[in-house]
Amino acid sequence: MTDSAKPTLMVIDGHSLAYRAFFALPVENFTTKDNQHTNAIYGFLSMLVNLLKAEKPTHLAIAFDTSRHSFRTDEYAEYKATRSETPQEFRGQIPLLQDCLAAMSIPVLTKETVEADDILATLAAQGADQGYDVLVVSGDRDTIQLVTDDVTLLYPSVQGVSQLKRYDPAAVQERYGVRPEQYPDIAALVGETSDNLPGVPKVGEKTAVKWLTQFGTLDELLERADEIKGVVGGNLREHIDDVRRNRRLNRLLRDVELPVGPSELAVAPIDAQAVRDIFARLEFRTLLPRVFEATNAEEPHEDPAMQVVVPGADQLDAHALEEWIATHDGESALVLSLVGSELQRIGIASGDDLVEADWNDSVRDAVRDWLESETPVVMHDAKPQVKALASAGIRLGGLAYDTSLAGWLLRPSFPDKSLADLVDRYLGEKLPEADPSQLVPETEGATPAQLAWFIRRTADALRDDLPDGVAAVLNDIELPSLLTLADMELAGVAVSHEKLASFSAELGQRAERIAQEAFAIIGREVNLGSPKQLQEVLFEDLALPKTRKTKTGYSTDAAVLADLQESNPHPFLDLLLQHREATKLRQIIESLDAAIRDDRRIHTTYVQTGSQTGRLSSTDPNLQNIPVRTEESRRIRSAFEVGDGYETLLTADYSQIEMRIMAHLSGDAGLIEAFNSGEDLHRFIGARVFGVDPAEVTPAMRTKVKAMSYGLVYGLSAFGLSKQLRIEQSEAKQLMLEYFARFGAVRDYLRASVLAAKEVGYTETIFGRRRPFPDLTSPNRVLRENAERAALNAPIQGSAADIMKIALFRIHADLRQRELRSRVLLQIHDELVVEVAEGEWDATEEIVRTRMGGAAELSVPLDVQVGRGDNWNDAAH
DNA sequence: CATGACACGTA
DNA sequence: CGTACGTGTCATGT
Numbered sequence: 021m022t023d024s025a026k027p028t029l030m031v032i033d034g035h036s037l038a039y040r041a042f043f044a045l046p047v048e049n050f051t052t053k054d055n056q057h058t059n060a061i062y063g064f065l066s067m068l069v070n071l072l073k074a075e076k077p078t079h080l081a082i083a084f085d086t087s088r089h090s091f092r093t094d095e096y097a098e099y100k101a102t103r104s105e106t107p108q109e110f111r112g113q114i115p116l117l118q119d120c121l122a123a124m125s126i127p128v129l130t131k132e133t134v135e136a137d138d139i140l141a142t143l144a145a146q147g148a149d150q151g152y153d154v155l156v157v158s159g160d161r162d163t164i165q166l167v168t169d170d171v172t173l174l175y176p177s178v179q180g181v182s183q184l185k186r187y188d189p190a191a192v193q194e195r196y197g198v199r200p201e202q203y204p205d206i207a208a209l210v211g212e213t214s215d216n217l218p219g220v221p222k223v224g225e226k227t228a229v230k231w232l233t234q235f236g237t238l239d240e241l242l243e244r245a246d247e248i249k250g251v252v253g254g255n256l257r258e259h260i261d262d263v264r265r266n267r268r269l270n271r272l273l274r275d276v277e278l279p280v281g282p283s284e285l286a287v288a289p290i291d292a293q294a295v296r297d298i299f300a301r302l303e304f305r306t307l308l309p310r311v312f313e314a315t316n317a318e319e320p321h322e323d324p325a326m327q328v329v330v331p332g333a334d335q336l337d338a339h340a341l342e343e344w345i346a347t348h349d350g351e352s353a354l355v356l357s358l359v360g361s362e363l364q365r366i367g368i369a370s371g372d373d374l375v376e377a378d379w380n381d382s383v384r385d386a387v388r389d390w391l392e393s394e395t396p397v398v399m400h401d402a403k404p405q406v407k408a409l410a411s412a413g414i415r416l417g418g419l420a421y422d423t424s425l426a427g428w429l430l431r432p433s434f435p436d437k438s439l440a441d442l443v444d445r446y447l448g449e450k451l452p453e454a455d456p457s458q459l460v461p462e463t464e465g466a467t468p469a470q471l472a473w474f475i476r477r478t479a480d481a482l483r484d485d486l487p488d489g490v491a492a493v494l495n496d497i498e499l500p501s502l503l504t505l506a507d508m509e510l511a512g513v514a515v516s517h518e519k520l521a522s523f524s525a526e527l528g529q530r531a532e533r534i535a536q537e538a539f540a541i542i543g544r545e546v547n548l549g550s551p552k553q554l555q556e557v558l559f560e561d562l563a564l565p566k567t568r569k570t571k572t573g574y575s576t577d578a579a580v581l582a583d584l585q586e587s588n589p590h591p592f593l594d595l596l597l598q599h600r601e602a603t604k605l606r607q608i609i610e611s612l613d614a615a616i617r618d619d620r621r622i623h624t625t626y627v628q629t630g631s632q633t634g635r636l637s638s639t640d641p642n643l644q645n646i647p648v649r650t651e652e653s654r655r656i657r658s659a660f661e662v663g664d665g666y667e668t669l670l671t672a673d674y675s676q677i678e679m680r681i682m683a684h685l686s687g688d689a690g691l692i693e694a695f696n697s698g699e700d701l702h703r704f705i706g707a708r709v710f711g712v713d714p715a716e717v718t719p720a721m722r723t724k725v726k727a728m729s730y731g732l733v734y735g736l737s738a739f740g741l742s743k744q745l746r747i748e749q750s751e752a753k754q755l756m757l758e759y760f761a762r763f764g765a766v767r768d769y770l771r772a773s774v775l776a777a778k779e780v781g782y783t784e785t786i787f788g789r790r791r792p793f794p795d796l797t798s799p800n801r802v803l804r805e806n807a808e809r810a811a812l813n814a815p816i817q818g819s820a821a822d823i824m825k826i827a828l829f830r831i832h833a834d835l836r837q838r839e840l841r842s843r844v845l846l847q848i849h850d851e852l853v854v855e856v857a858e859g860e861w862d863a864t865e866e867i868v869r870t871r872m873g874g875a876a877e878l879s880v881p882l883d884v885q886v887g888r889g890d891n892w893n894d895a896a897h
Numbered sequence: 898c899a900t901g902a903c904a905c906g907t908a
Numbered sequence: 909c910g911t912a913c914g915t916g917t918c919a920t921g922t
Contacts, residue, residue: 551903551919552919600904603917604916607915608906632912632913633912637914639915641915645915646907647907810911821912848908849912900919900921902918902920904915906915907912907913
């Protein structure tokens, strides 16, 4: 134990310990979904946490090497030259590790031309001078020389990183037979193979210790080298220069100029949010609480954010509420508390005036006019509340702000947009929340009016932060969309239980039949839905060649099985694929069937903040991924029908909207001409790329340019293109060359767009929606290239999403304004499904075509395909 | 009972 | 080594 009166300075050689962790932990278990290896980072942080807990340093720094070059390599070029190249998988982890340390407020020290150990030596010397207990943590034996009564070395034992051996002067004496300051003399004589420093042949530790004991110092020994007899004596005399060189090189510098001294390394509070962010990115879960514990930081949920005094809310009756509203005519914040979809209470905040009331018929009548007026109202996650109001017969008239949407627009990558998060981030305050685990909570949650008060103030903070262009997206696109989506969700879509049920039964029988056949072939029954059991069957029983590796074994996905079928045909493979198809369809059908409500319709929920690009997502159930590709699967779409009291379904979709946006953004003359020519796009492009007449474009040619065109939008590489088209990489490369020779402005645009994003840190859609990309400047190649592809795609996908949203709410508004009963039911990114009332087809089609076609003025037309039918499948064209 | 991995459906 | 999503199943861990 260290003297508790003295401060403890801990200095760590980050590079050497992370390197040991890299080899100690299996990389398979430490890879993120983005293919980023994290084993060295995890191992290092894990060890660091243990060290912090065990040693409780008051001062802390971690040193890293800057490169392989140092004054030592300048003096002796072969220094460490035999070390194998550090693997790229390791080097890529260092910047991320340093990011983690920055988030934990731990100083990282580096210096050109010196090694981490020299920094350690310097700090250790300064620390000891200034009265610290110093702990040096390093995996380099040279640091043994630093050990004194005040400096202790923690050195990893052979077992790995988890066990550190403590070296004080006595322990060094016991292990090496010399005092710590003599250790470099021993090392100089014996040599250090890992540093490529040869010593005196035939001289090991034993001999070296003996000589030093005999002569007292290395200088004395070298002076009197001729007194040593025998072969080793000759060797010593012959290698005396090597020994002198070794001794020069293994002496650690204690006078490196550093920007900080020990007193400036006091342990500082970690940045809890930053640690959470980066750990989330690295997919560290168990480590988070350990870090918080070891650094004495509060758990994420008990952030030391300010607990503020919240004004009390007046409980009013309907009459008093009406009077209050009359005297508060400016903007106010509104919270309607719900139980399920039932209105429970209403809370209003105007300035610091808070009122609330239980929801009942008289309260409803008291607030109806106010809610339906254009008086600006600020809310958080308004959609469910808007729906509840609509069910009560009230149309909210003045929705002016939604803090949930604003928070998302500002930081679309953060999935959690709870009010508590926003209050924490933008007000630096803690939202009072009742502890749900306690029957009688000690802390009261905020009441609806108090929540409204927080929402009002959060909105003010967000307004300050939101750039004008983004604020316009909120105001002109997202808020109108929200009201439309609320109506779409309420309307739902009619689905035939009968059709689903009979199809499901059919598929169930088929799946069973296929399974039995498959079992007969392999001679036993397995769970065909279990990847693990399938691996046994495929790669052990059937001894098929191993496929693409996954975290837990070998892949059995459809692409892999198709490849396998080609190289090693086996009847089991085909049956397995058929079984997958049947059970997958059945599963989809079952979940749809379960979602049909009493009104015989399915009401999905659109998550407006559900994507990073501006698209919607759909849940409970997801109606944006209903199968369509195979004839069989389209039977599911047939079950989506026109509802009672309506005449037919109308579907409308944008054709090639993303390519059109590319044409617009890039200004590529060829691509613009393609869209204005009226020719089939892929045929037109094929003709240009392959230098033939449009009529001579073969299906194979069309397939290739089509894949290329779609791939472009996603940042496809020659490798990916070759894989998808099953052609040689060289051919794919050639194809890309030919394509860009004709449509070069597209490539120029994509390049420039990513470059600009790197410059400003975010991408922007045509309408000003932004998406930040901090990783574009990451030194880590995997992260950076992933960010580049996403950044290339974001303005295109995002602009398409903007355009569809604009069309959507305008259609909705037109239908209402013209008092038509027809209504939009579904949005599937570039497609709308509309339920058309009796006699309204022409008017509805006209509105849909006009609004979709006119949602944006691009340099190419927005082409809209419309179809009509009694069910979704028949309505498709 | 919650979570991760895998597989797979859509634009 | 192609973007953006949601969901069901199995296997594993608390």
